[in-house]
Amino acid sequence: MTTMTEASVREFKMPDVGEGLTEAEILKWYVQPGDTVTDGQVVCEVETAKAAVELPIPYDGVVRALHFPEGTTVDVGMSIIAVDVSGGAGDAPAAAPVAEVPTQAAVQTPAQAPAAPARQPEAPQAAPPEAEAAKSVGSGRQPVLVGYGVAASSTKRRPRKGAETAAPQVPDAIQAELNGHSAAPAVRERPLAKPPVRKLAKDLGVDLATVVPSGPDGIITREDVHAAAAPAAPATQAAPVAEPAPQVTQAPVTAPAAVSVPSYDTGRETRVPVKGVRKATAAAMVGSAFTAPHVTEFVTIDVTRTLKLVEELKQDKDMQGLRVNPLLLIARALLVAIKRNPEINASWDEAAQEIVVKHYVNLGIAAATPRGLLVPNIKDAHAKTLPQLAESLAELVSTAREGRTSPAAMQGGTVTITNVGVFGVDTGTPILNPGESAILAIGAIKLQPWVHKGKVKPRQVTTLALSFDHRLVDGELGSKVLADVAAILEQPKKLITWS
Structure with a gap:
């Protein structure tokens, strides 16, 4: 042998x-x-x-x-x-x-x-x-x-006793080293x-x-x-x-x-082992829900003008080849709201008993994948132009759906957006990503009757929900942030006047 x-x-x-x-x-x-x-x-x-x-x-x-x-x-x-x-x-x-x-x-x-x-x-x-x-x-x-x-190591070993008698059985490379000559370059x-x-x-x-x-x-x-x-x-x-x-x-x-089969059928039940991403997500959500006191606020708004701006941006030469959708403008609106209310972009340091206000925004985007819910984030999203933000969003989502998101891409997030509207859901009460102080949920955008300029007209309407950690974000701060996001999406020109 x-x-x-x-x-x-x-x-x-x-x-x-x-x-x-x-x-x-x-x-x-x-x-x-x-x-x-x-x-x-x-x-x-x-x-x-x-x-x-x-x-x-x-x-x-x-x-x-x-x-x-x-x-x-x-x-x-x-x-x-x-x-x-x-x-x-x-x-x-x-x-x-x-x-x-x-x-x-x-x-x-x-x-x-x-x-x-x-x-x-x-x-x-x-x-x-x-x-x-x-x-x-x-x-x-x-x-x-x-x-x-x-x-x-390149250190040479001392020849064993009797090495001379066993020389015929020693490979050439080892024999060369025993003789003080290297058989290969360092x-x-x-x-x-x-x-x-x-x-x-x-x-x-x-x-x-x-x-x-x-x-x-x-x-x-x-x-x-x-x-x-x-x-x-x-x-x-x-x-x-x-x-x-x-x-x-x-x-x-x-x-x-x-x-390697992820689940097994017992006849009347199918049991799926909880491990990997799903196991980590479950533990993180339980820890978040029972550690941070959650408060969720809601607002229903008319986003007809935002949808019109989306269509105009699709024709803009500076946005050619980029994916322009409502999520892009909602992300920009949240970034502007954070700039106006920087205390929302913070975390709670339990050990030091301190509130840590971040001067950068790593914007997390919740993505549903075959492996479970992932929340990769766009590093320094606050410093990106609209075309750069669009490019980063497209890359983040496609990478997550293909299962190629790296661990580093999911670390260091400061605030998150979750888009439940893509499933036709009106709204929800999102749970904070661990270590963050706020998460914004986007509901489905639907054509609904709305009072516009004194008359009831069909308008594009959606509901936003903002959950925040009540230890460091009080009702006033949380309400200001949500109100700013809503105001921008109702009147997109505020993206210019408030930036």
């Missing part, structure tokens, strides 16, 4: 792809044991409490084992896949200890998936390669991202970047080694990758972003079909 040394097998651990996440569910494996993988290749898709994310492998090698089947929820920091990075050349030296790696059969049965063999760090003879590498790391080494371990320092950024770089054809990092501790950000790809934009914009590499295997590897 072919054996592998500890040093040749790398264990890729479940990373924290958000901020402080503790677990993720493996949705789909794109590789199986025996497949060759390369640095940056997507090997699986996982769902966290915030989004579905594709995980790229951070090194080259051959897949030896998948430790968990599809549908399994795995804690951050646990090894999920073993990769032989030795190149698969022959057996290991006779004197080297053998590190047993779970086979495919060990992860095909759901009952066996959580078993002890999958947790290799507990076995002393199969210590994680990160721990081995850490022993030889000098004090000047740079930190690496969660889930990637420490880069392989490995360059691995660029620091999170998995989604590595995926973006791969899609844009950007070599991370050539990117100048701007993030903390030398981490490469999405903006850095886009900046590096900018010179090549004319040549690449004509084609859509590519899907994962063709060599990726799409067939399920280890999980029986029943494992």
